[in-house]
Every structure is written in structure tokens, then in C-alpha cells.
Amino acid sequence: MKLVEESSMIGSSDLFDMMADHEQVIFCNDPATGLRAIIAIHNTTLGPALGGCRMQPYETMDDALEDVLRLSKGMSYKCAASDVDFGGGKAVIIGDPNTDKTPELFRSFGQFVNSLGGRFYTGTDMGTTMEDFIHVMKETNCVVGVPEVYGGGGDSSIPTAKGVLYGIKAANQTLFGKSELGGITYAVQGLGKVGFKVACGLLEAGADLYVTDINGESLKAIKEKAKTTKGKVKVVDREEIYSQEADVFVPCAFGGIINDNTINQFKVKAIAGSANNQLLHESHGKKLQEKGILYAPDYIINSGGLIQVADELYGINHDRVLAKTKHIYDAILEVFKQAEISGTCTMESANKMCEKRMEMSGRRNDFYTPSVKPKWSIRK
Ligand code: NAD
Numbered sequence: 001m002k003l004v005e006e007s008s009m010i011g012s013s014d015l016f017d018m019m020a021d022h023e024q025v026i027f028c029n030d031p032a033t034g035l036r037a038i039i040a041i042h043n044t045t046l047g048p049a050l051g052g053c054r055m056q057p058y059e060t061m062d063d064a065l066e067d068v069l070r071l072s073k074g075m076s077y078k079c080a081a082s083d084v085d086f087g088g089g090k091a092v093i094i095g096d097p098n099t100d101k102t103p104e105l106f107r108s109f110g111q112f113v114n115s116l117g118g119r120f121y122t123g124t125d126m127g128t129t130m131e132d133f134i135h136v137m138k139e140t141n142c143v144v145g146v147p148e149v150y151g152g153g154g155d156s157s158i159p160t161a162k163g164v165l166y167g168i169k170a171a172n173q174t175l176f177g178k179s180e181l182g183g184i185t186y187a188v189q190g191l192g193k194v195g196f197k198v199a200c201g202l203l204e205a206g207a208d209l210y211v212t213d214i215n216g217e218s219l220k221a222i223k224e225k226a227k228t229t230k231g232k233v234k235v236v237d238r239e240e241i242y243s244q245e246a247d248v249f250v251p252c253a254f255g256g257i258i259n260d261n262t263i264n265q266f267k268v269k270a271i272a273g274s275a276n277n278q279l280l281h282e283s284h285g286k287k288l289q290e291k292g293i294l295y296a297p298d299y300i301i302n303s304g305g306l307i308q309v310a311d312e313l314y315g316i317n318h319d320r321v322l323a324k325t326k327h328i329y330d331a332i333l334e335v336f337k338q339a340e341i342s343g344t345c346t347m348e349s350a351n352k353m354c355e356k357r358m359e360m361s362g363r364r365n366d367f368y369t370p371s372v373k374p375k376w377s378i379r380k
Contacts (some may be wrong), residue, residue, distance in 0.1 A: 015065075022069060024119075028112040033104040035093065037112065038064055040072035041121055042088035045362040048118055049089025050144065050310065051075040052125025053109070055132075057096040068092045072278075074299060080354035081331060082303040084310035084322070089120045097127035103135045110139030118142060123309060144309040153316040156305035161197035163304030163328040164274045167296045168202075168248060170332035171270040175247075175294060179329075182206030183229070187246040187268065190253025191218035192304075194274040198252060203231035210234050212241040213253075242266060251275040258284045263291060272296035272332075285347035289339075294334050297350040303328060 019025055023044060028037040041049040051072055058064035068090050076088025093109060095101075113122055113136065123145030124133055129377035130147055137143050137150065168186075169179040176184070182205040191213040192200055199209055201221055208231055213219055220237050226233040236244060242265040244255075249268040251257050255277035263284065271278070271293060278298045279285050288295045304325045310319050339349035 009330050011099075011374055015072040018065060018069060020069075022072065025065075025069075026107065026112065026116070030105075030108040030112075033102065033108040034095070034100065035105045035108040035111055035112075036095070037091055037093045038068045039116070039122075040068040040089060041093045041120055042069075042072040042090075043076040043358060044087035044111040044119065045358045046076075046080060046087050047085040048121055048142075049075070050084075050121045050306075051088060052078060052145075053091040053093060053122045053128050054125045055095055055097045055101070055127035055283035057100075058092070058094050061094075064092050064094050076358065077354040078299040078303055078306055079310075080357045081297075081300045081350065082307050082310070083327070083357075084324075085309060086121070086310055089122070090125075091120075091122050093128070097260040101132060106132045106135035107139050110136035110143075113142050114140035116142070121313075144312050146312065151316065152312055153308040153318070153321065155193070156308050157193035157197060159300055159304030159308045159321050159325045160274055161194045161201065161304070162322065163192065163307070163325045164198050164250070164252070164301055165201045166270065166326060166329040167273045167301030167332045168198075168250070168270075170329045170336065171248060171272045171294055171296055173333065174336045175269050180205065184248065185244075185246040186210070186248045186250050187236075187241050187244040188212075188252060189218035189220055189241045189248045189273070190251065190256065190275070191215070192252065195250070195252030196222065198250060198274070200225055201249075203233065206230035208232045208234075210241065210244040212236050212238050214238065217267075239252060242360065244268075248272055251278055256280040258288065258295070260284075260287075263293075266291070266293060268293060270294040270296070272301055276302065279347065282347070285345040289345040294336065295346045297335060297347050300331050300335065300350055301328060308364050355357060 022040055022042050024041040026039040072088050072090035075090055079086040121142045121144050133143055148154045173179040181202055185208045186202055187210040188195055188199045189212055203226055211233055212223055223232055242262045245267050248270045251273035252275055255275055258278045259280035307324045308321045335346050335350045339346045
């Protein structure tokens with residue numbers, strides 16, 4: 001495991017500056033197991049913090065801290081947008097997922113999570129797997145996104161893909177006055193767990209697709225699928241996907257794909273897909289607006305998976321998850337409407353909506369109620 005350089009250590013006053021509006025940051029150190037982790041809790045106004053745990057060989061402590069602070073803040077907004085009674089949190093384990101994993105390290109991490117007494121719930125993220133979390137679960141109940149045999153909801157890409165289809169419907173409704181998916185052309189980037197399901201949904205609705213992926217098997221599979229549907233598929237090169245004459249660009253591969261280079265190439269009228277952190281910089285939201293491209297904010301359109309993992313704490317029910325996922329349609333329509341009224345870009349309008357929700361919840365009267373825990377709230 002890489003040791004943090006002396007020179008990269010940050011001073012304590014800088015640490016509070018970096019924390020900005022975060023509530024709490026916990027440094028977890030266990031030399032016996034080699035665990036070095038940081039848990040960041042951004043905001044618990046809406047409920048206990050929720051966020052996955054990444055494992056990455058960060059070069060410096062500053063890199064790890066910056067990442068966990070940025071990601072935990074993002075989770076506050078995502079939870080507020082999905083109305084899941086959670087706040088924003090995230091954890092990072094500093095280490096190489098290929099060489100530094102041991103059951104003891106994850107049990108130690110679980111003990112730190114448990115020591116927070118229910119203030120932080122976590123699960124897998126980049127670099128960690130469900131196998132790792134089986135060890136974490138021996139030490140704490142504050143784990144979500146667990147396998148079905150452990151009472152979890154299973155594959156979260158299913159509700160994520162459904163949510164993306166609802167988000168696309170909202171974009172179509174706003175642009176074309178009808179929410180149907182068919183009769184419109186899409187450029188789909190990435191046919192993985194989410195993208196493949198979204199592409200199948202679009203084809204089944206009779207839409208024509210341009211698709212790209214670096215995995216030849218996925219491309220073969222989507223061409224096979226198209227043989228059974230009304231919609232047609234055309235495979236294009238990786239870099240060509242941005243300049244297709246399609247109505248909607250559906251990014252389902254990786255982040256940062258909305259940048260100066262791609263904005264110059266886009267001919268689409270809307271962007272609506274599952275990828276996380278699609279805007280390379282905040283300013284690219286404004287640039288899309290200036291170009292007249294309607295953007296469905298990523299953290300709302302891809303929140304179906306979050307809705308499912310949050311539902312595990314009530315005892316998973318897939319019909320309930322689907323019912324909540326359907327609200328992504330209304331949430332995106334509302335964001336578009338507010339952006340139109342205020343003249344801001346849609347990302348700014350989404351952020352304002354979430355900030356207002358957190359502020360209103362914080363201002364709510366905390367008057368006396370009998371000590372019966374409500375069935376549909378995990379708040380104490
Ligand atoms: P995945 O790894 O299953 O799929 C990604 C796909 O993109 C793969 O098929 C991969 O081959 C392809 N790809 C990689 N580089 C590419 C390139 N240069 N050009 C074209 N295709 C490329 O991941 P996923 O679970 O489907 O998630 C997709 C995106 O959605 C990610 O950004 C993820 O963070 C986000 N997301 C996923 C979920 C979920 O429930 N799985 C939830 C929220 C957000």
C-alpha cells in the first residue's frame with residue numbers, strides 16, 4: 001500500500017477549509033489490518049448519510065480527501081432529488097483493490113461504520129465488490145445494495161435503466177410534446193449493465209439507434225435484439241457517436257463526456273443517460289443551454305439504483321421501487337420547467353431544487369410526537 005508523502009499532508013486549518021459545508025469527516029486508521037479510510041458525511045438534514053465505499057490507490061491524502069468530499073456532497077443532492085430520506089455521505093479506502101484487500105481490512109472498515117451508530121450507511125462502489133461487503137456486514141447492519149440472498153434488492157441496473165427511460169420520456173414530452181420513446185432516433189454510448197437495457201427498451205418502443213461500445217459482444221447482442229423489434233440499430237465508431245444526426249444522446253459509459261470538444265460535435269436536441277458526472281465542468285451545463293440542448297441532470301435520471309438500495313431498509317419491494325422510480329419522469333419535467341422559468345441551465349435548476357428541499361426540511365418544526373417509529377421513515 002502506498003504511503004502518504006509527508007509533503008502532501010494538509011494542515012488542520014486547511015482541513016476545515018476543505019470541509020466547507022460538510023458536517024463530519026472521519027479518518028479510520030487500523031495498522032493491524034492496513035486499513036486507511038476516510039468517511040465523509042456531508043449533510044444529514046434529510047436522514048442518515050448514504051453513499052458507497054470506493055477503494056483506490058490514491059497518490060496523496062489530499063486526492064483521497066478531495067474525492068470523498070466531492071462524492072459525499074453529490075450524494076446529498078442525489079438523495080434530496082430522489083426523496084429517499086437519506087443524506088449525503090461517502091467512504092474511500094486508500095489502497096489497491098487488486099493487491100490490498102483482505103477480509104480483516106473490510107471487517108475493520110465495518111467496525112468504523114458501526115461506530116457511527118447509524119449516521120452512515122454504505123455499500124459497494126468503484127474498486128469494491130459484494131464479496132468484500134459480506135465481511136463488512138459481519139460488523140455492521142449499516143450496509144445496503146446487498147445480494148438478494150442477504151435480503152437485498154439484487155441488480156440495481158434494472159431500476160436505473162427504467163429510470164433513464166422515464167427521464168428520456170420527460171425530455172421527449174418537453175421537446176416534442178409527446179412522451180413516447182418510439183419514432184425518435186437515439187445515439188447510445190455504452191451497452192453495459194444499464195445501457196444495454198435502455199437500448200432494448202428503446203428498440204422495443206420502435207426507436208432507431210446509433211450505438212457504440214468497446215465490447216464487441218455487446219454490439220453483437222444488440223444487433224440480435226434489433227432483429228426481434230421494430231427499431232433498427234446502426235453501430236458507429238467510438239468517436240463518431242457524438243456527431244450523429246440523432247434526436248437524443250444517451251450516455252451510459254463514463255463521466256466527463258460533456259465537454260468543449262463534444263459540445264462542438266453534438267447535433268442532438270437532448271442528452272439523457274445514466275453516466276455519472278457527465279458534465280466535465282459545471283460551466284458545460286450553461287454551454288449546452290446556449291446551444292439549445294436540453295440536458296437531463298445525471299444524478300436525477302440515474303437515481304433508480306439509489307431508490308432500490310434505499311428501499312432495502314424497509315424490506316425490499318420491487319413494485320414500490322418501480323413506483324418511486326416512475327417519479328423520475330415528474331422530477332425531470334419539473335427541473336426543465338423551473339429552468340425555463342428562471343432562465344438557468346437545467347443542472348443549476350436541479351441543484352436549486354435539492355438545496356430548497358434540504359433547507360425546507362431543516363426548517364421543519366421538530367415538535368413532540370409519541371415515540372412510535374413511523375413505518376416509512378428511518379429517521380429516529
Ligand atoms: P458497465 O461497466 O456495465 O457499462 C459500461 C459500458 O460502457 C461497457 O459496456 C463498456 O464496454 C462501455 N464503454 C467503456 N468505454 C467506452 C467507450 N470509450 N465508448 C463506448 N463504450 C464504452 O456500467 P453500468 O453499470 O452500465 O454503468 C454505466 C454508467 O452509468 C456509469 O457511468 C455508472 O457510473 C452509471 N450508473 C450506473 C448505475 C447502475 O445501477 N449500474 C447507477 C447509476 C449510475
